[in-house]
Amino acid sequence: MNETNPNRFSDDELNRLLDELCNETIDQESHFRLQNILKASPEARRQYHAHIDLHADLRRLQSSACDLPADTAKLIELINNPASCSSAQGLGYHVEVLKSEQKQIILWRRAAVFALAATLLLAAGISWLLVSPNGFNADVASLDSINPGVTALSSDNHAQPMVLMTNSASARFFGEETPEVNSPVQPGHEYALTIGMVELRFPAGATTIIEAPAAFAVSSSDRLLLTVGTCSVYAPEGAQGFSVDTPLANVVDLGTRFVVDVSQSGNTSVQVVEGEADVFAKKTIAGKAGNVEKPINLRDHQASMLSAQDTAVASEIPYDESKYARRLPDRVIGFSAVEDGEGAVDELLSVVIQRDGTEYPYGVDELIPGEVIHYDGPGNAFMTVSTRVGIETYIDAAARARLTGLDRSLCSGIINAGGQVQPLTSDPLFSTDTASHAAGTPGLGVRFQQSVKNTAGPDIIVFELQNILHSERGDPFHVSPLKFESGLHSYTIRNYDIDTCSPQSRFLSPFFLFRAKDDEKGITSLHGALSTDYYPELHEVPAKIMAVTIDLSDLGYAEGVDVDGLFFQDAMDDVNYFDPVHIAGLKPIP
């Protein structure tokens, strides 16, 4: 070992040691020397932190803003490959690659993420992990010691037909990326669903819809272990015998639709919507069977709950069909766009949207584009323009007004829309007076090229551009009527159907960011001529595209009503603003 006086070292020596440490090439002797220097010198420790922070930040800079996976291998993969959280190479996606003007077009037919107003709930997964007797590595088999009724995983699981995750809506898992649609479910793996919903399809035809927060594992080709959460089961003819294990019960299907709900404390309720199911109570940890010695047979519209103190106690509960999920929510299923050579996207080509339970594909020509009629933003950056198109296209105000719909570019838009914490309760004030800078309502007013009729399910689609260093969940925004009438109100969108960590989200092609040379409001730049007071700069931080749908009924519009336009405002939840790049209406369902 180097026993040199640790108080005597040069900057060069310290830099060399720190470089070796960062490069992971440091040997034992140098490590010992570095340790002694750091112990002896506060200044060396300051330099150490500066080097280490830079080293970590360089990794962080290269990574996406997606959740840090708990799994080390996945974390490394994510850090080293930011695109991995949005990979288009999913097992189950129908990906059709076309060639057009030497650009690849990827057409997404199936994908899914929905963002209900679901709150971010991590607990189910974590508490499952934490209560597991073996800590981090607890597996399904470990539950068997507590609940002998649970089927242990057999070693030949891999030989069994696959269980598939056939759909997902806004699904986010703790410690791992959201699996691609139609990818196989790993047998025995505990999935902790923190947000959203997933649909699993079992080989014999049974389907289950699991709602977050939930912890579950597929224990065999016809058996699901549900530790916590809600699972709606549909077992058609041929799938009878499918069962759901919970900490307190084994629910066996006899050809039916039923829903099983397991609370955080393990209480299990079962509601049979159609058909018949048997509920077998298990012995509790205390080993007592309570009042449940025979299976409980439930039929149409019957419900029962097993609760655990030190014995399993069954009791009848009121039937509540609303617990049963027949399908995943309406949402943006996916979209297709022109892809550049780097795999990033720009021009929108089509979208697939679930409306009233049915998937509808729309070519971009079938959408009703929105045109900007008012803008009031908070700062000097007000517009993005795709480098593909070029900034000269948007010199005149009329062209800029088309950026949020007619232009089709997902990289171009009127961004940084202003807002307010409380949504509007009265008509927004428009300002188009470029000379006076008269104050208008902060936000973005949009009029549709033709009116949008409120029909069942979503009626409007909004794409937002999101800098990957900002929230991966996007910028919440209010949407309001242009003119308030009786029964109409604002509505706040806090969750996107496709956010930056969704499998469908894509990086955007390069674009310019337009700034004012001073902090002048963007209103003048939008409606007036574009002068030399404004300048473009290439936006260097990668950005991704997100999408969400709006149901006009959520604003109080009656079904069948025609809506000419809407007003959008940032919800002012943080320092970043709403950045819409494409807003369009959907034609009525045929």
Added chain:
Amino acid sequence: MNSPKAQQTDYERFLELYSRDRDRLFGYIFALLPHQADAEDVFQRSSLVLWNKFSIYDPGRPFLPWACSLAHYEVRNFVRATNRDRLQFDEELLEKLADTRSNRIDNADERLEALRNCVQGLKQAERDLINVAYHGDKTIKQYVESTGRAAQTLYNRISLVRRKLLNCVNRKLAHQEPTL
């Protein structure tokens, strides 16, 4: 036991705090355990410990120092369990590094933004080098070895660019420009 609603509020609160500070927490752990894979391992363990102990967290006090104090224990446990296999700092130095760390935690976002700007200011070749060194599937060492080129030359170049960036970040920190 808390009611389900109270539990849900706890979950929301935990996630809000955890999501906000997770990068800073990882930075803290990485400073004590400057090895990517080890730091990730401890970060994972610490995250679960934080949730497990969240019921005793005092909401009147800042979350990050509390999280770092728990992570510090996890680092120490990890070092004790693995010190025969790895080159790691001893407990005395861990304590000193943890003490001098606290002042640097709060400016993590500004630092990253400054670094982003500094990277853009690099010459193209320098930027490319940093991109591949930090953006591939490999560690820097693995990347260098995979190139088949003179290893020390590449290490020296990476080190020089890093030093250049460090000087740039220090200069930039006081002058942040607005972004989207």
